[in-house]
Amino acid sequence: TNPATGEILASVPKLGATETRRAIDGAAEAFPEWSRRLAHDRANILRKWFDLLMENQADLAAIMTAEQGKFFTEAKGEIAYAASFIEWFSEEARRTYGEIIPSHKEDARILVTHEPVGVTAAITPWNFPAAMIARKAGAALSVGCTMVVKPASATPLTALAMAALAERAGVPAGVLSVVTGSAGEIGGELTSNPKVGKVSFTGSTETGKKLMEQSASTLKRLSLELGGNAPFLVFEDADLDAAVEGAVASKFRNSGQTCVCTNRFLVQDQIYDAFAEKLTKAVKKLKVGNGMEDGVDQGPLINQDAVETVKAHIEDAVEKGARIVHGGKPHALGGTFFEPTVLVDxxxxxxxxxxxxxxxxxxxxxxxxEAEAIAMANDTEFGLAAYAYTQDLARAFRVSAALDYGIVGMNVGLISTAIAPFGGRKESGFGREGSRHGVSDYLDIKYTLMGGLG
Incomplete structure (x- = not known):
């Protein structure tokens, strides 16, 4: 369903445990041959997938805008971002180096090698329907794993289009499968099936905990990228214009529907009013509308439940003393459009x-x-991303070290890139995606003692 218009775009199969088991069996059958292929061959296939994603960037972005709602230029940006992970991991495929450790015996050598864990599973969210698949599948396939993907029910079309391009690029049957349908049935099979060696999930902390419980019986390896409560610290010596630019990028990207979006702006008292004024002025310029229309900066929220959550948070804040200086209610366009909002005090x-x-x-x-700012920022069970603006270099290093988060954006509001490790701590989960660390969770370490060499 198109969240901007309510139009039904397409129907996809409602699959369950039986079909998921079949996909897992196919992945298990495909694994031996795929894992034996030269890293060079896997790299070339992934590189071709990257090329096809970029060649079809506009069409994929149109699909994403239609089913997810983000404006077209932003959707094109996500396709390029997703493709960058496939490109990065196509290169990392050649770099899963081993070790030779000085031995404790004269007639032996200690070898350490890295081997793919086998069949893996990815359960992905609706807010980044391309990038979340690419971060997981790119890493898994590059090192020889196979993968079964369960995309969000709200955004299955992007996933299916990406899988079709992967097949066109030469990814063999069974190596990458997409299963659409019941989250409960599919997730239950992915977490309980002994043939699955690892599950990677991006979504809510509540669901992540449930998946962790379900995976316990087979001791599956897990990567969990869960909820956030990102603080954005603005110190008195900050460049306010730069801070406002970063604030808008961090807060209003994808209509505020990202796990690393700023949730709390912590502003030093001396510059609080000036920052609030500049931010409000910038937010007033944001254009809300259908993502396929020219000049739109913010599309709809994904569904009515999302609208109700936003309304409830605003109403609660106002009841407790906050003031609305801009926005604060559903947009005049109707549906799930919502006014960009600024709350003070x-x-x-x-x-x-x-x-x-x-x-x-x-x-x-x-x-x-500073001490109060750090205490406020860390006063949460979450620990995914945090931001801070200051022109004091010593403070920048102190604050970065003190923030209890997996990612810190210092004087920058956009932090995601394929070449850096993405992930959190505390109840924001564990594991890293992107960078050279992104393949680690898809590899097992094997120690071999080669004896009799004297």
């Missing part, structure tokens, strides 16, 4: 201080000094 007791809003609401809190 938000108290620490507001729900928005504790819960991830996943919508276009900038909530501004005050702090007086």
């Amino acid at each position: 938000v108290p620490a007791t507001a729900r928005i201080a504790r819960e991830e809003t996943f919508g276009p609401v900038a909530a501004l809190f005050r702090f007086t000094g």
Whole structure:
């Protein structure tokens, strides 16, 4: 369904445990041959997949905008971002180096090698329907694993289109499968089937915990990229224009529906009013509309439940003393469109201080000094991403070290790239995607003692 218009775009198969088991069996059958292929051959296939993704960037972006809602230029950016992971991991395929360790015996050698874990599974969200698949599948396939993907029910078309291009690029049958349908049935099979060696999930902390419980009986390896409550610290010595630019990029990208979106703006008291004024001025310029229309900066929210969550967070904050200086209600366009919103004087007791809003609401809190800012920023069970703006180099290093987060954007509002490790700590999960570390969770370490060499 198109969230901008309510139009039904297509229907996809509603598959369940039986079909998922069949896909897992196919992945298990394909694994021996795929894992034996030269890294050079796998790299070439992935590189061809990258080329096809970029050649079809506009068409894939149109599909994404139609089913997910983000505006077309942003969707094109996601396709390029997704493709960059396939390109990166096509190159990493050649670099899973082993070790030779000085032996404890004169007639022996210690060898350490890395081997693919086997069949893997990916369960991906609707907010980045291409990138989340590419981060997982690129890493898995590059080192010789096979993968079964369960895309979000709201955005299956992007996943299916990507899989079709992978097949066209030469990915063999069974190496990459997409299973659409019941999240409960498919997820249950992926986490309980003993043939699956690893599950990678991006989504809510609640669901991540459930998947972890379900995977316990077979001790599956897990990568979990879960919820966030990202703080954005603005110190008195910050470049306010740069901070506002970073704030808009961090908060309103994808209509505020990303796991690394700023959820709390922590602004030093001396520059609080000036920052609020500049931010409000910038937010007023954002154009809301159908993502296929020219000049649109913000599309709809994914569904009505998302609208209700945003409304509830705003109402709660206002009841507890916050003021709305811009927006604050569903957009006049109707449907699931929502006004870009700025709240000031938000108290620490507001729900928005504790819960991830996943919508276009900038909530501004005050702090007086650095120690208080760090304490406020870390006062959450989440630990995915954090941001800070300061022109004091010593403070930048102190703050980065003190923030209890897996990712820190210092004087920058956009942090994601294929060449850096993406992931969190605490209840934001564990494991890393992207960079050379991204393949680690798809590899087993084998130690071989070669004796009798004297």
